[in-house]
Amino acid sequence: MRTRIALALLALFLMAGNALAKDVVFAVDATYPPMEMVDANKNIVGFGPEIVAAIGKAAGFNPVLKNTAWDGIFAGLASGKYDAIASSVSITDERKQTMDFTDPYFEVKQGVVTAKDAAIKTVEDLKGKTIASQMGTTGYFVCKKIEGATAKSYDEIGLAVEDLYNGRLDAVIADDAVASNYALQHEQYSQKLTLAFLIAPEKPEYLGFAVNKGNKEIADLINKGLAAIKANGEYDKIYAKWFGSK
Amino acid sequence: MNQHFHKKAVKIDIGDGAAIPVKKDAGLFTAWWMTFFGAIAVIVYLCVTQPEPYWRVLKFLPDGVYVTFQVTILSILLSLVLGLVTGLGRLSRNKVVNLIASTYVEIIRGIPLLVQLFYIYYALGRLEFFKDLPPMAAAVAAMGICYGAYMGEVFRAGIDSIDKGQSEASRSLGFNRAQTMMYVILPQAWRTILPPVGNEFIALLKDSSLVSVLAVADLMRRGREFASESFLYFEAYTMVALVYLVITLFLSKGVSKMEQRLNYYERD
Numbered sequence: 258m259r260t261r262i263a264l265a266l267l268a269l270f271l272m273a274g275n276a277l278a279k280d281v282v283f284a285v286d287a288t289y290p291p292m293e294m295v296d297a298n299k300n301i302v303g304f305g306p307e308i309v310a311a312i313g314k315a316a317g318f319n320p321v322l323k324n325t326a327w328d329g330i331f332a333g334l335a336s337g338k339y340d341a342i343a344s345s346v347s348i349t350d351e352r353k354q355t356m357d358f359t360d361p362y363f364e365v366k367q368g369v370v371t372a373k374d375a376a377i378k379t380v381e382d383l384k385g386k387t388i389a390s391q392m393g394t395t396g397y398f399v400c401k402k403i404e405g406a407t408a409k410s411y412d413e414i415g416l417a418v419e420d421l422y423n424g425r426l427d428a429v430i431a432d433d434a435v436a437s438n439y440a441l442q443h444e445q446y447s448q449k450l451t452l453a454f455l456i457a458p459e460k461p462e463y464l465g466f467a468v469n470k471g472n473k474e475i476a477d478l479i480n481k482g483l484a485a486i487k488a489n490g491e492y493d494k495i496y497a498k499w500f501g502s503k
Numbered sequence: 504m505n506q507h508f509h510k511k512a513v514k515i516d517i518g519d520g521a522a523i524p525v526k527k528d529a530g531l532f533t534a535w536w537m538t539f540f541g542a543i544a545v546i547v548y549l550c551v552t553q554p555e556p557y558w559r560v561l562k563f564l565p566d567g568v569y570v571t572f573q574v575t576i577l578s579i580l581l582s583l584v585l586g587l588v589t590g591l592g593r594l595s596r597n598k599v600v601n602l603i604a605s606t607y608v609e610i611i612r613g614i615p616l617l618v619q620l621f622y623i624y625y626a627l628g629r630l631e632f633f634k635d636l637p638p639m640a641a642a643v644a645a646m647g648i649c650y651g652a653y654m655g656e657v658f659r660a661g662i663d664s665i666d667k668g669q670s671e672a673s674r675s676l677g678f679n680r681a682q683t684m685m686y687v688i689l690p691q692a693w694r695t696i697l698p699p700v701g702n703e704f705i706a707l708l709k710d711s712s713l714v715s716v717l718a719v720a721d722l723m724r725r726g727r728e729f730a731s732e733s734f735l736y737f738e739a740y741t742m743v744a745l746v747y748l749v750i751t752l753f754l755s756k757g758v759s760k761m762e763q764r765l766n767y768y769e770r771d
Contacts, residue, residue, distance in 0.1 A: 328727060332736045355734050389718065393731025409718045410728055416625065423628045
């Protein structure tokens with residue numbers, strides 16, 4: 258304990274002038290372009306990580322991103338491996354029972370990606386078709402709700418899109434930003450795939466940062482930063498960079 | 504040599520010939536028995552005392568078990584065919600055949616099964632010819648090809664275990680090499696081959712949990728889906744582990760029974 262105090266004091270002296278920035282560890286499943294992904298230099302980039310960095314700057318903490326597989330990302334939060342999840346987590350009532358959410362930072366609809374020549378324009382057209390999404394995502398919940406369709410779940414959304422590209426699936430459902438990125442921006446996929454239509458959820462769906470139940474300290478810290486960047490235009494700047502202007 | 508100074512009547516006992524050893528029953532408290540019935544007891548206990556969520560998990564799994572068996576049985580059939588060809592190839596005196604068979608075994612042994620699965624489904628899926636390969640077929644192909652290499656070794660060892668005199672005798676009787684293999688060697692070798700094949704079957708069933716990465720809805724995938732939606736990781740995976748355990752123990756009992764039945768050259 259004594260050494261700790263000494264170290265803390267030393268740190269204070271060293272960082273004279275700087276506020277002592279606290280590390281906040283965020284789990285990210287960086288397989289979800291453009292929301293969060295790994296670039297050529299193995300850095301975690303995307304809309305989410307940039308928002309987190311801006312929030313950290315505004316609220317005075319030091320965000321640490323930890324790349325985590327989606328499968329088990331919530332279990333890791335519960336067991337305290339990290340402080341929060343910044344991985345395009347949709348705020349749902351079911352999830353609220355086991356974790357707390359910050360204020361929403363993004364609104365999502367579900368995008369349906371199909372081959373360009375597929376005659377799929379509405380949910381009814383998906384009857385009798387094989388559709389897929391990433392396991393445990395809101396996209397997959399939508400897949401399972403569509404009557405008469407066979408729902409398949411993949412470890413990563415990219416693998417589902419790859420199978421769609423290879424003609425093994427009829428449609429892939431994912432968050433609209435992700436769906437449009439694959440169907441419209443991706444150099445190779447965009448030649449063959451298209452964003453057929455959006456499924457608007459019955460009630461609006463938002464993304465939030467998940468924290469452990471009752472962890473008000475972290476939630477308040479993030480909310481403070483989020484409010485600040487929404488107020489000062491930083492949020493809009495990042496949004497425009499990734500999705501064009503609103 | 505002088506023979507028989509004393510003409511004594513020699514009494515010869517005529518018994519029943521060599522006795523087939525009967526394995527002594529180890530009683531109730533073997534490790535197998537305790538694990539098998541213990542696992543079943545735990546499943547029943549959990550489902551009765553906490554039907555929510557354990558019973559709900561268990562009800563979610565059966566079609567996954569069915570798919571797991573489907574993958575396993577089809578893969579083992581494919582691996583038996585490949586294993587027989589490979590085993591004979593590695594025993595062949597034809598240099599080219601031998602080289603091909605040995606190279607196949609070397610390649611497959613050096614690549615992790617998970618990588619093979621990804622390769623056959625996602626990498627080869629980019630090729631026009633493999634585009635329409637359904638995930639189930641890719642899973643069976645990958646598992647069959649992988650286990651075919653191991654099965655080749657099983658066959659080779661089994662064939663090697665038959666005394667050389669057998670093939671010499673068969674050749675003297677005018678059988679050619681192929682006929683010798685077909686009618687003399689293999690009918691005897693299968694006794695040695697069958698038990699390890701049973702063990703490979705069990706190993707394959709456990710490894711088949713890897714096919715869940717191809718979005719094949721096997722037992723593991725069903726467990727993962729349940730867990731990822733309900734967040735009941737502990738409950739879901741506990742149930743999945745217990746179900747796998749019950750299945751593999753049941754099968755391993757079958758294998759050891761089979762070993763006992765086939766193995767009557769062994770003496771206690």
